[in-house]
Amino acid sequence: MSTSAGQPKTAVADSSSTSSASFLEVPGQKDGAPGLKHVASEGEMDWQAAKAFYDSMGSKKKPRPPKPKHAVTIAVSSRALFDMVEERKLYEEQGVEKYVKYQEEHESEPLKPGPAFPFVKAVEEVNARLRELYPDSEELFDIVLMTNNHAQVGVRLINSINHYGLNIERFCMTGGKSPIGYLKAYLTNLYLSADSEKVGEAIEEGIAAATMFTSNRTIHFSDKQLRVAFDGDAVLFSDESEQIVKKHGLDAFFENEQQFENKPLAQGPLKGFLEALGKLQRKFYAKGARLDCPIRTYLVTARSAASSGARALKTLRSWGLEIDEALFLAGAPKGPVLEKIHPHIFFDDQMFHIEGAQEMGTIAAHVPYGIGQRYNKSTPKED
Secondary structure, X not given: OOOOOOOOOEEOOOOOOOOOOEEEEOOOOOOOOOOEEEEOOHHHHHHHHHHHHHHHHHHOOOOXXXXXXXXXXXXXXXXXXXXXXXXXXXXXXXXXHHXXXXXXXXXXXXXXXXXXXXXXXXXXXXXXXXXXXXXOOOOOEXXXXXXXXXXXXXXXXXXXXXXOOOOOOEEEEOOOOOOHHHHOOOOEEEEEEOOHHHHHHHHHOOOOEEEEEOOOOXXXXXXXXXXXXXXXXXXXXOOHHHHHHHHHOHHHHHHHHHHOOOOOOOEOOOHHHHHHHHHHHHHHHOOOOXXXXXXXXXXXXXXXXXXHHHHHHHHHHHOOOXXXXXXXXXXXOOHHHHHHHOOOEEEEOOHHHHHHHHHOOOOEEEOOOOHHHHHOOOXXXXX
């Protein structure tokens, strides 16, 4: 077969060959140099397309969880992460066998988001930002599903997690037994649950913990910034000053705070979690992202600024911790302020503050610690 000068030649493979591959002669080759270029056959192109597809699938895999010793580990119960009010009612009224059977029959139906869901989503957004800035770092949040559910219920939980695209790889399902004994084994920095008894057990074990309650309104949460609000006394700080209020009144409290203004308060149950948040914040600051940091912390306290605020701020300073915003309310309701902040979670030790937060649309978490628990008479709604 002849061709005009300068045009490539096509060499057709022997018809007896099982391959349909063809080759093109490449112009401009020197004498003695290979002059044929491989052209993929239809079968080879199919294989290459399949390989490209699977390669792209690999790039979309969930990122690997960090090693626990480097991570800020947050253990979340299934009833905090998902809305399981109806399932819980079935369990209480008809027993565990009916409950497990129901979950198996509905395992393809994703559970609805629960009170901790917006918080977990915001945490994962922070992780995404950290991975962009520090691709090889394992100083990240790690979410662990910590539940006393039976393993048979795990399929529905896994399906629900995958449905919402959550990156939760570590589970602890204890089959009806309390999971509290596993919290330290998982190196837990914070435990969130809908079960106040288990939260109390965790606090007694020295683990930061809180009982989650839903808000009474549907509100919008920031999907770019994790916002965490803390009460001061009996949450970040010990209840030593609150004991004076309860036993001797406000005047004695103000006198005590002014007298000991330069003496740091002892730490409360959530101090360690604020410290962990601060550590991650500093990673963003180191990259010049202080003003664009995806973590923001708030102190929302009933203390008065002039008469008792200095000791709170000096205590944080003595710990080497920063708080982004400090709001001293002098006994005013916290709900309206929290409504403006829209935190993903608000920690407080007083039930009436939890209820006030709920009414204004804030997801609140009760910390059962300190003398204030003797005065908590009401229980907020869980649904």
